[in-house]
Amino acid sequence: MWFLLDIDMSVLAKNEITDRLEILADATIQVRYKTQITEDGKEISFTYSREVLAPGDDVTGKPDPIPAIAELLWTPEVVQRYKESLPQQPQF
Numbered sequence: 001m002w003f004l005l006d007i008d009m010s011v012l013a014k015n016e017i018t019d020r021l022e023i024l025a026d027a028t029i030q031v032r033y034k035t036q037i038t039e040d041g042k043e044i045s046f047t048y049s050r051e052v053l054a055p056g057d058d059v060t061g062k063p064d065p066i067p068a069i070a071e072l073l074w075t076p077e078v079v080q081r082y083k084e085s086l087p088q089q090p091q092f
Contacts, residue, residue: 013038018063019048026085027078029053029069031062055082 019034030052037045053059056079059070 010039011041018066021066021069023069023073026082027055027073028082029066029073031066055079 015036015038017034017036018031020030020032022030022032024030030050033049033051035047035049036043053062053066053070055074057070059067
């Protein structure tokens with residue numbers, strides 16, 4: 001006895017893409033990530049998430065080109081100026 005089954009063999013994939021980088025006046029880097037779901041190569045869904053990186057933050061393991069941009073942008077002077085611009089915490 002033989003059965004013929006019609007099985008949908010769609011390929012689903014999830015990709016995270018660095019979608020947008022913005023450098024603000026205080027040298028912070030805003031990153032927008034796009035999480036994309038595809039079926040057989042066609043996008044069927046997506047969501048966005050954001051992250052803000054401040055001068056001096058650890059960017060180890062961040063996707064390219066974020067570490068290279070941070071290295072060029074965040075000189076010791078820029079990091080110091082950013083830290084000095086932050087509100088001081090009250091001392092108790």
